[in-house]
Ligand SMILES: C[C@@](CO)(OP(=O)(O)O)[C@H](O)COP(=O)(O)OP(=O)(O)OC[C@H]1O[C@@H](n2ccc(N)nc2=O)[C@H](O)[C@@H]1O
């Protein structure tokens with residue numbers, strides 16, 4: 001088969017159904033018990049042969065995405081090329097549907113997507129374990145974007161164990177105006193827990209059981225995000241969004257990761273429409289996006 005001139009990869013967003021955060025480590029990171037669940041909001045990354053590394057981006061949030069070498073997609077292409085001793089001669093186009101700086105790992109999705117797309121474009125067949133190593137180098141959340149489904153991330157969140165997951169689970173995601181910086185939210189967590197004996201993070205057995213059995217009510221009771229107080233402290237207006245969703249019948253509401261996107265777990269697709277309409281009517285968010293989980297990890301669409 002002749003080498004492709006273009007490869008497109010689709011990559012999901014995530015929500016953290018449990019984010020247990022330990023005390024700050026000497027390297028500034030925090031040990032986590034991070035239960036990731038991939039959801040059906042996707043970015044698509046297309047890699048096309050080119051003379052040099054360039055990036056373009058389309059979508060409602062495209063103006064907030066850096067188009068230089070700090071873009072995680074560009075860094076992924078560079079790391080992969082360097083490992084194989086080749087030039088990163090590729091054009092990367094990102095069709096962005098995941099909110100930017102929203103706590104849904106959109107940048108990580110693009111990093112994982114670019115890695116897989118370049119690997120196929122350049123015909124490298126890099127072993128999966130090596131791709132996961134590069135992902136971990138790109139960022140704590142990037143390995144999960146590659147694997148999708150559900151997984152427990154320990155260490156800084158990069159050391160993954162796949163989890164059994166039932167479902168489907170139905171969600172609504174309320175997109176806030178503006179983003180929140182992940183380091184700033186972890187910094188606020190440190191400030192709020194100063195002088196407190198922060199316990200070792202561990203995954204909740206009740207939550208893992210609810211995920212595995214696809215029990216939405218049990219999952220709603222078990223959702224927990226230790227970064228939520230920090231996100232609310234930096235963005236107090238999120239409390240009104242959380243109330244608007246629960247007031248409209250969501251089974252549970254929480255901040256997605258470092259925020260400011262908020263996540264609402266609902267019974268079914270009808271409830272998702274009702275909660276999304278109520279969130280928009282409340283005027284407390286910019287958009288309300290129904291989605292389901294689990295979703296597959298980074299997937300090549302064309303090669
Ligand atoms: C909070 C989470 C939850 O999944 O994601 P978001 O909700 O922002 O998407 C993650 O822990 C974010 O992962 P990611 O965005 O990949 O973080 P990285 O690039 O590795 O690190 C960015 C910064 O976040 C802080 N950080 C990150 C991970 C971690 N376990 N401890 C930390 O303290 C550090 O300040 C670090 O410099």
Ligand SMILES: Nc1ncnc2c1ncn2[C@@H]1O[C@H](COP(=O)(O)OP(=O)(O)O)[C@@H](O)[C@H]1O
Pocket residue numbers: 064065066070071072073094099100101102103104105106107108110111179180182258259
């Ligand atoms: N491909 C990318 N898409 C979005 N943001 C990116 C990308 N590459 C780098 N970034 C930077 O990462 C920051 C965090 O973005 P993102 O990954 O969307 O949010 P979060 O870490 O909250 O999930 C952005 O503000 C942006 O500066």
